[in-house]
Amino acid sequence: MSVAFRDDSAELARRLEDDMEAVLNEYWPGWVKTRVKSQDVALLTPRIKIDPKSGKKSKRPTSSFTLNLSGERRGQWYRFSQGLGGGMLGLLYYGEFGNVPNSKTDWAEAYKLARKFLGITREHEKSIEDQDARAARRAKEKRDRDERERRDAEERAAKDAARTYTAQEVFGQSQDLHGSQGEAYLVGRGIPPVETWPWNCSSTIRFHPSLRYELDPEVGRLPAIVAAVLDPFGSLIAVWQIFLDPLKPIKANVINPKVGRGPAGGGAVRIGGDAERVGGCEGLETGLGLWALEGFRMPVWSMLSTSGMMAFEAPIFLKRLSIYHDGDKGVIQNGRILKPPGTNAADVLAEHMAAVGVGTNRNEMPILGDGLDLLQTRNELERKK
Structure with missing residues (x-):
């Protein structure tokens, strides 16, 4: 048969x-x-x-x-x-x-x-017998998989909770950004001084004078900018850390000077505070640069990465999001040219916002550049006048 x-x-x-x-x-x-x-x-x-x-x-x-x-x-x-x-x-x-x-x-x-x-x-x-045995094997595999996923989920939840608590501790230990080495670093990158900001940043961006660099214990402690990452309900779930050189207002000479602490998925650093209309971008410095470039007319929230943009969850008060994606190059995969990561992240973000009733608009960024590059270019042109 x-x-x-x-x-x-x-x-x-x-x-x-x-x-x-x-x-x-x-x-x-x-x-x-x-x-x-x-x-x-x-x-x-x-x-x-x-x-x-x-x-x-x-x-x-x-x-x-x-x-x-x-x-x-x-x-x-x-x-x-x-x-x-x-x-x-x-x-x-x-x-x-x-x-x-x-x-x-x-x-x-x-x-x-x-x-x-x-x-x-x-x-x-x-054979029917083999099909029955195969069905039993599949059922056992599913039970084993479900149990493994349950244990993994519990382990991840425990680790995330511990890292969120640590992130809250780090932010609580941090000091005002104004007048600090952290502010000097930002000014050196073309961002206006804190005293010109029409917003009190102490609840969002701070400075830690001696923070342990957890990616390499041999490095020890370094000064760092510490930014609060808030979830859709306004709770601090993680911090974004930019580690600095101990003597100069530049990034630290370590493998990765920008490090997250805590589960940041779905959250953002709310530069400029809360509003019904905000901007959205990747990097922290990019967000500060765009905020200044736009004349501080609306908050610009930093989602910290392309994956952060794709995972962002809008708070209930948000009505419109102005998206500023980085001007990345395209990616070649299996002989095909795919969309640049920044463009792809912006597309996904726009789709997610449409699904929850948040309007969006897009802002083109320079090729291989971002909003901070635009601010630095404007600053240079103004100096030459």
């Missing part, structure tokens, strides 16, 4: 995603797990970065070859150095053959490889 063809592509993709660690162990046994922006990420080719100026080694490994282990992009991989990426089926094929599937023949081979890796064959699925 013939057996009707059954499309198992979705099931293969799901089962590979459920067993991501097995794929990694098979092809990249040296992979390590880390946390990036509150998400679990696998570094498939981890290495320790060395600062070219100081010669110091970073404490945390980095890699241009990553796999998302949690969050909305779970199961998505990227090899930025080669402009490649995709889902688990493509990753399995890449691990076996060193390239991504690009033709029908390639994809047929990828599905064949996946069935072999998972212990599935077409003939094995024909």
